[in-house]
Amino acid sequence: MLIAATTIASAIVLAGIVARVITDPASRDLAVLTAPITLLAALWVLRALAVWQQGKLAQRGASAVIADLAEQVLTAATAMPPRELSRRRDDAAIVVTRGLDGLRVYFTTYLPALFVAAILTPATAAVIAVFDWQSAVVVLVALPLIPLFMVLIGLATAERSAAALTAMSTLQSRLLDLVAGLPTLRAMGRAAGSTARIAELNAAQRRSAMATMRIAFLSALVLEVLATLGVALVAVSVGMRLVYGEMTLTAGLTALLLAPEVFWPLRRVGAAFHSAQDGKTAVQAAFDLIDTAPASGTGRAPVTGDAVTIEVDAPAMTVTPGRVTVLTGPNGIGKSTLLQAILGLGPTPAGRIRINGTDIEDLDVRQWWTRLAWLAQRPVLVPGTVGENLELFGPVPDLDAACRAACFDEVLAGLPHGLQTRIGRGGVGLSLGQRQRLGLARVLGSPAPVLLFDEPTAHLDGPTEARVLHAIAERAERGATVLVVGHREPVLAIGSQVVDMGGVGVPH
Known part of the structure; x- marks a missing residue:
């Protein structure tokens, strides 16, 4: 909320300063502009501090949640019967050692961006409507395209993230088995034969990673194009009406400065969604392990006596x-x-x-x-x-x-x-x-x-x-x-x- 308030306020103050400098020669004196410039600087500093504090809290919370989930997975794994643990040991190892690390992006990037979007986007649109309702209409027409494409991209990303986690688990298990067998292969003079197999596993892992990155880049490109198109439509509308004198310069500059802030939070959510999806997929795998583990014994009766029957x-x-x-x-x-x-x-x-x-x-x-x-x-x-x-x-x-x-x-x-x-x-x-x-x-x-x-x-x-x-x-x-x-x-x-x-x- 503090980030959203300082963002909107700084855009309004900046638009007012620029409009006064352009339209009123008397206001170009630095002494006249000292107060609004000081206010603008204070808003920028306050926003920077809010973003820094948000990042600090997000990192601390992410570390706590990852540690807690890892502990729950390990507790669930050790509560499994030996045969079940042997079957699911590799899954638990992948989730704890690598999978849950992807959750950090969810807490430090995706979740803060989601909250900012939920607050800043509607608040900015409302402020734009106060200064220029026509620009607000343009924004509201273009805005739904971003969530629509985010949903389409998200469906493909979720499926890809699940496939990537499965591939990573399989590849790591095979590689560990191969490394464990190297002493035997070396004793039999066959160690060199494993080079090709390691190269194959490495290539498969690389292909999986590149496919994931391809989706991330394409999704970012689509969202950037849509956001740029929305801002451009507002800019054209404002420019035409300024030329014909249908609106004030202050209102036009305010609409222009705030228009990117309507699309920026959603664009940031879309860009962070893919990276966060890997962590969410790992969390789902962690919950599957936790939920399928047998309930730990709740008995409290001790075994008494020296002899046991x-x-x-x-x-x-x-x-x-x-x-x-x-x-x-x-x-x-x-x-x-x-x-x-x-x-x-x-x-x-x-x-x-x-x-x-x-x-x-x-x-x-x-x-x-x-x-x-x-x-x-x-x-x-x-x-x-x-x-x-x-x-x-x-x-x-x-x-x-x-x-x-x-x-x-x-x-x-x-x-x-x-x-x-x-x-x-x-x-x-x-x-x-x-x-x-x-x-x-x-x-x-x-x-x-x-x-x-x-x-x-x-x-x-x-x-x-x-x-x-x-x-x-x-x-x-x-x-x-x-x-x-x-x-x-x-x-x-x-x-x-x-x-x-x-x-x-x-x-x-």
Whole structure:
């Protein structure tokens, strides 16, 4: 409102100054013009300060909104079941790392321009009507053309922005997969063959960006032509009537100075719309991720007591302290899914799951996680040192004993810097068997009363498997609640009870 008021007022004051200088020789004395010139300068300074403050507030608000949305997307992503997260991880990464940045243009350029247009355009048209109603009629006839073309351009732009975000997600995912596979390609002497593929991805990204820029330039050109045409019509009308003495110079100059201000806000909205559309498309993708994520658990019941008993309705089993329960069955029947449900990472496949008699949906999941240690099919390893990965989920009281139990001490002896040896994402630098041993050492060294293992002896040789299974059985004998997912005979042999998801529980 302040920008609109100072814009209109400065145009009126400037028109008055110029008209007085041209029509009244006596007013050309600088002393006579000091007051109106000072007022004009004050209006310009006030407008500049208002624009600066608007930009400052817009930047601050944009940063806050982008940070809040990014946090919501990350929270929603981490609340997804592991399989759903694996499927939508790339979408979430694109939205957080690149997509939401486009929202900054929406808040700093498009939204302020939209508000200015909503206030300045009708106010300016009204002021023009006060000074020269014929110019106001010309403006009102030409003005609707800009919103009409903005709508047509916007429809094409929205579709293009959605396509560009999809293309960017696909291209970035493919490029990341290719980069992740470079060590393997290099080991096989095929790294040079990826050059052409990278060039193809780069060309596809460039074509997508150029197509987007083409629409932006064409839309700006159309809006500029329409705005220029509207101002030209006003100028011709005013000029003809000034020649024939049908209007005063002050009224004519006021109409001429204000005419561009009628079209300028709409032109600015149209120019900013395309850039803002990318951010709005990313926001819609963010909302899709947030809305489709499962509701976070609202339970607040803690898991009490030193011993923990897990009861599952389907398949019917009770996992008690001091015993090893082995969950087996054909591949794909849902063993890992059930394990994730017990962890509180996903919905319960069927029936109910109770922890010490409390339904898992009523538990405080974060407090429940502090009571257990879990080995997934692929141990979670992050870039850093081996020691940092061993204590990724909390300190290990007796690290040496944990490494011996998992046979990871043999791996440490062969590493160049022992615990300080650095590994890459997913354990790059270690073999599959070494990664498995690291994950086992992390779980076996945890003081948690509940231990959950998903295929714990995968990628292990026979002697190592025997030692690891013996260590798991020892933890159960010391009072831990142990649940193991497996199908190999040595794994089944350590079970106090074996539950076949394709059949019934078989006590051992």
